[in-house]
Amino acid sequence: MATIRFKVNGKEKVVDTHTTKTLLDVLRDDLYLTGSKECCGKGECGSCSVMINDEVVCSCLVLVGQVEGEDIKTVEGVGTSTNMDIIQEAFIKEGATQCGYCTPGFIVAARSFLNKIEKVPTLEEIEEGIAGNICRCTGYTKIVKAIQTAAEERFSRIGAAVTQGNLQGKGD
Amino acid sequence: MTSKWIGKRVPRLDGPERVTGELKYMTDYHYNNMVWGRVLRPPYPYAKIKSMDTTRAKNLPGVIAVLTHEDIPGFNGFGIVVPDQPVLCEDVVRTTADAVALVAAETEEIAEEALALIDVDYERLDAVTDAEFAITEQAPKLHADGNIHSHVVIKNGEVEKAFQEADIILENTFHSPRQMHAFIETEGGWGILEKDGTLTIQCPGQYAYRDRLQIARALAWNPARIRVISSPVGGAFGGKDEITVQIYLALLALHTGGRPVKIHYKREESVIAGMKRHPFKVKMKTAAKKDGTLLANQVLAIADTGAYASLGGAVISLAIEHSCGPYKIPNVDLEGYCVYTNNGIAGAFRGFGVNQVCMGIETHMDMIAAELGIDPIEIRKKNVYHQGDVSSLGHVVKGSVGTWKTLEAAEKCDLWINREKYKAEISEPWKKRGVSIATSFHGVGMGIGLPDYGAASIQLLPGGRFEVGVGCEEIGGGNGTVYAQVAAEILQCDVTDIVVVQGDTSRTLDGGTVTASRSTYTGGRAVATAAPNMLNLLTKAAGEIFGVSEEQVRVADKKVVVYDADGKADSSLSFAEIYDYLYENRRDTRVEGHFMLPKEKKEIKGSGGAPHRLYGYLTHVVMVEVDTLTGETEVLRVVSIPDAGKVINPQGLEGQAEGGAVMGIGYALYEDTIIENGYHKTTNFSNYILPTVKDSPQIETFPVEELEETGPFGAKGIGEVVMIPIIAATISAIHDAVGVRIKHLPATPERVYAALKARKDQTNQSNEENVM
Numbered sequence: 001m002a003t004i005r006f007k008v009n010g011k012e013k014v015v016d017t018h019t020t021k022t023l024l025d026v027l028r029d030d031l032y033l034t035g036s037k038e039c040c041g042k043g044e045c046g047s048c049s050v051m052i053n054d055e056v057v058c059s060c061l062v063l064v065g066q067v068e069g070e071d072i073k074t075v076e077g078v079g080t081s082t083n084m085d086i087i088q089e090a091f092i093k094e095g096a097t098q099c100g101y102c103t104p105g106f107i108v109a110a111r112s113f114l115n116k117i118e119k120v121p122t123l124e125e126i127e128e129g130i131a132g133n134i135c136r137c138t139g140y141t142k143i144v145k146a147i148q149t150a151a152e153e154r155f156s157r158i159g160a161a162v163t164q165g166n167l168q169g170k171g172d
Numbered sequence: 173m174t175s176k177w178i179g180k181r182v183p184r185l186d187g188p189e190r191v192t193g194e195l196k197y198m199t200d201y202h203y204n205n206m207v208w209g210r211v212l213r214p215p216y217p218y219a220k221i222k223s224m225d226t227t228r229a230k231n232l233p234g235v236i237a238v239l240t241h242e243d244i245p246g247f248n249g250f251g252i253v254v255p256d257q258p259v260l261c262e263d264v265v266r267t268t269a270d271a272v273a274l275v276a277a278e279t280e281e282i283a284e285e286a287l288a289l290i291d292v293d294y295e296r297l298d299a300v301t302d303a304e305f306a307i308t309e310q311a312p313k314l315h316a317d318g319n320i321h322s323h324v325v326i327k328n329g330e331v332e333k334a335f336q337e338a339d340i341i342l343e344n345t346f347h348s349p350r351q352m353h354a355f356i357e358t359e360g361g362w363g364i365l366e367k368d369g370t371l372t373i374q375c376p377g378q379y380a381y382r383d384r385l386q387i388a389r390a391l392a393w394n395p396a397r398i399r400v401i402s403s404p405v406g407g408a409f410g411g412k413d414e415i416t417v418q419i420y421l422a423l424l425a426l427h428t429g430g431r432p433v434k435i436h437y438k439r440e441e442s443v444i445a446g447m448k449r450h451p452f453k454v455k456m457k458t459a460a461k462k463d464g465t466l467l468a469n470q471v472l473a474i475a476d477t478g479a480y481a482s483l484g485g486a487v488i489s490l491a492i493e494h495s496c497g498p499y500k501i502p503n504v505d506l507e508g509y510c511v512y513t514n515n516g517i518a519g520a521f522r523g524f525g526v527n528q529v530c531m532g533i534e535t536h537m538d539m540i541a542a543e544l545g546i547d548p549i550e551i552r553k554k555n556v557y558h559q560g561d562v563s564s565l566g567h568v569v570k571g572s573v574g575t576w577k578t579l580e581a582a583e584k585c586d587l588w589i590n591r592e593k594y595k596a597e598i599s600e601p602w603k604k605r606g607v608s609i610a611t612s613f614h615g616v617g618m619g620i621g622l623p624d625y626g627a628a629s630i631q632l633l634p635g636g637r638f639e640v641g642v643g644c645e646e647i648g649g650g651n652g653t654v655y656a657q658v659a660a661e662i663l664q665c666d667v668t669d670i671v672v673v674q675g676d677t678s679r680t681l682d683g684g685t686v687t688a689s690r691s692t693y694t695g696g697r698a699v700a701t702a703a704p705n706m707l708n709l710l711t712k713a714a715g716e717i718f719g720v721s722e723e724q725v726r727v728a729d730k731k732v733v734v735y736d737a738d739g740k741a742d743s744s745l746s747f748a749e750i751y752d753y754l755y756e757n758r759r760d761t762r763v764e765g766h767f768m769l770p771k772e773k774k775e776i777k778g779s780g781g782a783p784h785r786l787y788g789y790l791t792h793v794v795m796v797e798v799d800t801l802t803g804e805t806e807v808l809r810v811v812s813i814p815d816a817g818k819v820i821n822p823q824g825l826e827g828q829a830e831g832g833a834v835m836g837i838g839y840a841l842y843e844d845t846i847i848e849n850g851y852h853k854t855t856n857f858s859n860y861i862l863p864t865v866k867d868s869p870q871i872e873t874f875p876v877e878e879l880e881e882t883g884p885f886g887a888k889g890i891g892e893v894v895m896i897p898i899i900a901a902t903i904s905a906i907h908d909a910v911g912v913r914i915k916h917l918p919a920t921p922e923r924v925y926a927a928l929k930a931r932k933d934q935t936n937q938s939n940e941e942n943v944m
Contacts, residue, residue, distance in 0.1 A: 034200035035192070035193020036193070039358070039439065040439045040857045041440075041856075042856050042858055044856065045857055076192070076193055076194075079192060084191070084192065095650075097191055099356065100186075100648070101406030103190050103193075104191075130865050131864055133864075134356070134864060136353075136354050136355060136356055136407050136835070137648045138827060139834035140834065140864075141870075142826070144865065
């Protein structure tokens with residue numbers, strides 16, 4: 001057992017646990033953040049996707065000892081039902097969630113993708129951004145559309161911010 | 173009358189909690205004083221249990237309970253139709269998917285360690301791994317009644333005579349894969365013995381009331397003492413129709429002193445223990461006249477149900493019922509066997525036997541069209557039945573039939589009209605493109621011989637909202653939003669005024685399964701039956717309040733309005749005010765609606781439940797690109813043309829059509845759970861290839877709406893047929909591209925490459941012969 005400190009969704013967390021426990025298990029069992037799901041436990045499906053310092057990883061493949069001092073963002077940190085992120089709003093608008101068990105992983109991967117793009121992405125670029133996530137319900141069409149919608153929204157907001165001389169506008 | 177909610181793209185009402193991770197699935201709950209449960213599986217696919225000793229496991233510190241068959245208070249078996257699967261094996265194991273013992277422990281690790289300390293002495297037996305061999309006399313009998321679980325036959329007309337008169341006859345054998353549901357949430361949940369002695373099982377499922385019945389039977393309890401909460405579900409597709417872990421949870425919960433027990437399978441355990449699609453061998457012989465008129469169809473289908481029946485009998489019945497496609501074939505001889513082997517367990521899966529036979533008839537339609545030089549859509553149009561026609565089974569089809577319209581829409585879609593242009597746009601010189609079409613259908617509801625009903629409750633809530641309760645679980649398709657749309661349409665309110673509750677035996681009525689393409693049709697119709705009762709309740713109360721007759725009161729635009737003698741609106745009350753009146757007078761605020769599904773009166777003899785009263789129909793147009801160097805196939809475009817009757821939510825329908833198409837592509841090209849000698853070689857998603865976004869084509873959905881008079885606002889069901897014709901269409905498109913027909917699915921690069929090579933070798937050989 002060891003005491004591990006790291007940040008989750010902007011808040012300091014201190015966990016007494018086995019250092020070899022997976023980050024996913026610590027998030028779910030110790031911190032009760034159950035948005036991240038276990039599906040394959042092998043890094044094949046992306047249902048457990050979280051961001052570590054803005055990089056998307058499968059939290060089932062990360063041992064909690066490895067994230068000592070790191071900054072982690074889970075789906076709960078992307079937005080809440082009373083204050084949703086544009087990507088979450090787009091998923092609802094476009095019908096991109098069905099059973100929803102894979103959705104948090106897609107939201108995290110899509111948010112990270114949106115953080116990195118500098119222009120409205122092509123369909124191929126969007127597909128590359130979520131190629132590590134498996135969905136069994138939707139057939140992906142509406143997920144891709146949702147990310148496209150959110151990306152367009154992001155850049156139209158940036159455009160509006162620039163026009164108004166507000167260069168601090170994050171756009172999302 | 174214009175609709176406010178029906179036919180509208182209403183976004184999922186439960187969307188916000190799904191996209192934020194706030195929604196708690198059953199496997200997300202947490203209880204502080206919990207214990208972990210695990211299941212012991214046998215190391216052999218077929219063996220006698222000579223003895224079992226749990227002493228060492230029980231003595232391991234941290235172990236709370238170790239249970240065997242001796243600890244089952246009631247009936248040691250489960251199974252939706254024939255309960256032939258032991259909860260915990262006593263004297264024999266028939267598959268590595270069997271359960272032998274259960275452990276509850278302080279941690280998951282201790283539980284796992286304890287499993288290794290349970291001493292079971294097995295005597296290995298020779299496993300039966302081939303379904304055709306299983307039928308023979310020499311095969312060891314896996315069950316007391318032998319290895320044939322069910323045998324169905326439908327005969328109509330004179331097949332042999334028709335074959336003699338035919339201008340063209342095709343005969344082929346098709347093999348289909350053991351597809352895995354691969355729902356993202358593996359099987360799991362909670363068992364809790366409450367302080368009052370009742371039991372709560374929180375476990376995703378597809379029919380809470382039937383799960384409760386099966387749990388109660390194993391416990392020898394009154395079902396009323398058990399509450400099953402089965403919704404929401406992280407994907408099911410039929411794979412959570414049967415009992416998964418509910419009975420294990422119940423048994424363990426009786427031995428943990430009230431501490432909640434959790435089981436949640438790792439994917440590896442789910443792959444072994446979970447149900448799969450039945451692999452089929454389908455022999456089909458189809459005859460036609462020169463003009464393309466179908467004359468006869470002869471089918472022998474053998475389905476491998478693995479060690480236990482579950483819904484295997486119903487699967488083979490549906491396969492045979494649907495084996496002639498939505499066509500009029502006057503002479504048929506259709507026979508199916510559902511057979512026990514030691515190959516895991518097969519059960520319900522989206523499509524339910526129809527996928528396997530559709531591949532046969534639609535491939536033959538394609539081949540006959542090519543042979544006779546008839547357009548593939550024309551030959552189908554020529555042979556389809558219409559509403560009121562006699563089907564191949566010999567019954568008059570009474571429900572709405574949209575096949576002809578779907579074919580007409582296919583004929584007019586861009587992909588079909590411009591197919592030659594698109595086929596020429598190859599991405600590499602060594603790749604070839606093909607475009608093809610297939611059509612199919614699928615029964616809605618249970619068919620003859622099974623109870624089939626829907627039920628819904630509507631309760632007026634404080635503040636004037638309504639709680640709509642429907643038993644059918646939310647397994648992903650968005651039926652909850654559909655129920656809200658139906659309720660809001662009739663109750664003249666907003667969909668956001670509707671709170672939907674699903675899948676909870678203490679809060680919802682028994683309304684049947686969420687399977688068989690039935691939950692929109694049946695649940696929707698039940699809500700549409702309950703809603704007028706709520707209108708009556710509201711208008712009656714308003715009549716009392718104003719002292720006027722009910723005829724002067726109507727519900728309109730979120731209020732109850734009183735009209736004067738001239739028909740002018742006089743005064744009104746909000747639903748909240750009506751609630752307050754009812755509450756103050758201690759009056760009932762809840763109504764119910766019940767719906768018995770219409771059935772055919774006469775069962776086709778020997779068919780095991782055919783025909784259905786109602787079918788959903790769908791045509792797919794598919795374009796593929798095949799790499800002639802590697803044999804790899806990519807599906808580039810799909811047009812899905814469903815006839816679901818009235819579409820209540822176009823966005824939800826598209827979701828089904830798109831998801832079904834990609835699941836069908838997986839079936840056609842990639843997916844197969846490999847079992848060799850009774851052992852699973854497939855272990856996880858690392859060696860079970862599921863379609864990703866990179867494999868997902870452009871999909872367009874163009875519904876035709878052939879209204880069904882018995883459905884809510886004319887709706888039918890569509891959840892299964894969305895994945896069916898695409899399988900045959902993809903395989904025919906491969907043929908269109910490179911000239912080889914793959915009859916053993918999935919059409920992996922290896923199989924396509926081998927077929928290309930064999931054809932090339934054959935061509936070279938004949939060229940050499942010509943030279944010589």
